[in-house]
Amino acid sequence: MELHRLFAAEDLIVGFDPKDKWDAIGQLVRHLVGRQAIAEASAERVLEQVLARERSMSTGMERGIAIPHAAVDDVQKVTACMGIVSRPGGLTFQSIDGQPARLVVLLVIPKAQKLLHIRTLADVARVLSNEAIRNALIGAPSPREAWEALSRGEAPTPR
Numbered sequence: 001m002e003l004h005r006l007f008a009a010e011d012l013i014v015g016f017d018p019k020d021k022w023d024a025i026g027q028l029v030r031h032l033v034g035r036q037a038i039a040e041a042s043a044e045r046v047l048e049q050v051l052a053r054e055r056s057m058s059t060g061m062e063r064g065i066a067i068p069h070a071a072v073d074d075v076q077k078v079t080a081c082m083g084i085v086s087r088p089g090g091l092t093f094q095s096i097d098g099q100p101a102r103l104v105v106l107l108v109i110p111k112a113q114k115l116l117h118i119r120t121l122a123d124v125a126r127v128l129s130n131e132a133i134r135n136a137l138i139g140a141p142s143p144r145e146a147w148e149a150l151s152r153g154e155a156p157t158p159r
Contacts, residue, residue, distance in 0.1 A: 002154050003127045006080050006120075009147035010035060014140055016083030016104065021060075021093050024083055025050050025068050028106035031081050038108065042074035046108055060095030064138075065128045069107035071117050078120055079108040084137055084146060102138050103128060127154060 013031060018024035029047045032038040038046055049070035053059070060066045083104040085091050090100025105124050109117045127150075128134055136149035 003124065004147060004151035004154055006078065006124075007082060007147065007150070008035075009143045011037075011081040012137070012140075012143045012146040012150070013081065013083045014143055014146055015086045017086050018083070018091065021054070021066070021068075021091060021101075021104075022051070024066075024091060024104050025054060025106065028068070028081050028083055028104065032079055032106070032108065035081075037079045037081075038075065042072075046070065046072055046074055050106065050108070058094035060093030060101055061125060062095060062097040062099070063129060063131070064090060064095075064099055064102040064134065065125065066091070066093040066095065066101035066104045067107060067121060067124055068104065069109065069117075069121065071109050071111040071114070073111050075108050075110055077110065078116065081106050082137075082146075084140065103134060 018027050033040055033043045049072050050068050053070045054068050059068045085102045090102045093101040107120055109120060133153035137146050140146035140149050
């Protein structure tokens with residue numbers, strides 16, 4: 001999966017500054033509701049499922065990446081947004097490597113599509129493991145430029 005196709009530019013939140021990981025998750029869910037990617041009527045249920053997943057095991061990965069996620073009945077397709085944390089010190093997310101998160105990707109995936117869930121998580125982790133892409137996202141001054149950096153970073157290298 002090409003991540004630049006998963007996100008609209010408006011779903012890359014530059015200057016993201018939540019007070020903690022719980023606030024980050026809440027802000028990201030509210031962002032998806034505001035963009036009408038998640039129905040207002042489903043917002044509380046989606047938030048609870050993402051928070052329950054996070055309480056069961058931190059979704060802080062390595063290299064400054066966190067991928068809070070949940071499989072829910074309330075969406076028909078993969079729904080995502082990314083908070084690009086503005087603080088140089090990042091956001092504490094109980095990551096595997098102990099590093100703070102600078103990129104927080106919220107994924108809400110249809111519950112019935114387990115294989116898609118696994119593939120999407122793997123694709124996000126794979127693309128964001130690229131240091132050049134991470135640095136370009138963190139340094140982007142606008143959502144459009146963050147999206148363009150993601151798109152350029154994923155482009156195949158000419159032979």
